[in-house]
Amino acid sequence: MANYIRFDWAMKRLLRNKANYAVLEGLLTTLLEDKVKICKLLESESNQEDEYDKYNRVDMLAEDSRGELILIEVQNNNEYAYFQRMLFGASKLVTEYINRGEGYEKVRKVYSVNIVYFSLGHGKDFVYHGKTEFRGIHEGDLLELSPFQRQTFKVDQVSQLYPEYYILKVNDFNRVAKTPLEEWIYYLNTGEVPEGATAPGLETVKEQLQLDRMSQDELKAYYRHLDNIVILRDNIQTERAEGRAEGRAEGREEGLAEGRAEGREQGIREERLKNATAMKAAGIPIETIAQITGLTVEEIKTL
Structure with missing residues (x-):
């Protein structure tokens, strides 16, 4: 698809x-x-x-x-x-x-x-x-x-x-x-x-509205936008999780901070992998995909 x-x-x-x-x-x-x-x-x-x-x-x-x-x-x-x-x-x-x-x-x-x-x-x-x-x-x-x-x-x-x-x-x-x-x-x-x-x-x-109709600069701006969406959703999910855990997780401030950072990074990486897969399927050169997403050429080749 x-x-x-x-x-x-x-x-x-x-x-x-x-x-x-x-x-x-x-x-x-x-x-x-x-x-x-x-x-x-x-x-x-x-x-x-x-x-x-x-x-x-x-x-x-x-x-x-x-x-x-x-x-x-x-x-x-x-x-x-x-x-x-x-x-x-x-x-x-x-x-x-x-x-x-x-x-x-x-x-x-x-x-x-x-x-x-x-x-x-x-x-x-x-x-x-x-x-x-x-x-x-x-x-x-x-x-x-x-x-x-x-x-x-x-x-x-x-x-x-x-x-x-x-x-x-x-x-x-x-x-x-x-x-x-x-x-x-x-x-x-x-x-x-x-x-x-x-x-x-x-x-x-x-x-x-196909991805391959966008210029390289437009693609870069577009995927920055998607990264922002991932961060927004991660913050919302984190707020909910913290609310449920309030009163049961004393002394875990450092762990929560690390968990938020790791979750955000993982979410962004998963979104970039998904986007890279879509761009690769659309025939965009691997080197261009690497520049836009920040992934390595080797990572993209394995998708």
Whole structure:
């Protein structure tokens, strides 16, 4: 199975190219269960990156053919207040994209799509959808739009007027991909496209996001990014392990430090070996692979 560029890196460097919109359109069409056509990408105060964020998160704001706004965010690092940040981002878009003096009927629909590579909250599923509904506290009925409102706003339900949230907990996916959405989650998790995948956009991934399309400098930057991801995940796992062991492991400060360092080094080495194997399979010269990954020529030859 061929290896492809991870989605978060592609978001930073490749998917802003209009020729690659089909990748994003495929993901959104599969997730929203509605044909999505991206007209343009937008810049907003909500999706600016600072120096810390450059390896930690990626925001992309798109406008579809119906004028709806779609905020796509990738988050690699654990953030306990992430739910609130989702709310802040969607709310800010609502206010940014309405002109002063316009009526509230001009408020635009916002979708917040969040691809998180850490354990967010507590739940059994790997894809969650949130929307706003109003139910009577006495009768339990769902508040509906009037016929005039349906005709004016061209929607059927009150919830369609409000921001909707999608959370893709890709690290929690550990099954065989059988549906188009599962095929996408598999790619987001592993960087690989399942054999026989039919989900919209994944064919473009196979055509446009191959490792062997990257220059040597791009490959170096890409694998530094993967090393950072390994370190982030190792830190998260270490924090959990320390929390479970707290109170039972007195006097082992030095051992924990050594264990963290060894685990981090081992994780990075395993990732480099995996990447070197993929590059070797893609026909990249062994000497180039050695320069990019830091492995020796002899180590690469044995892969």
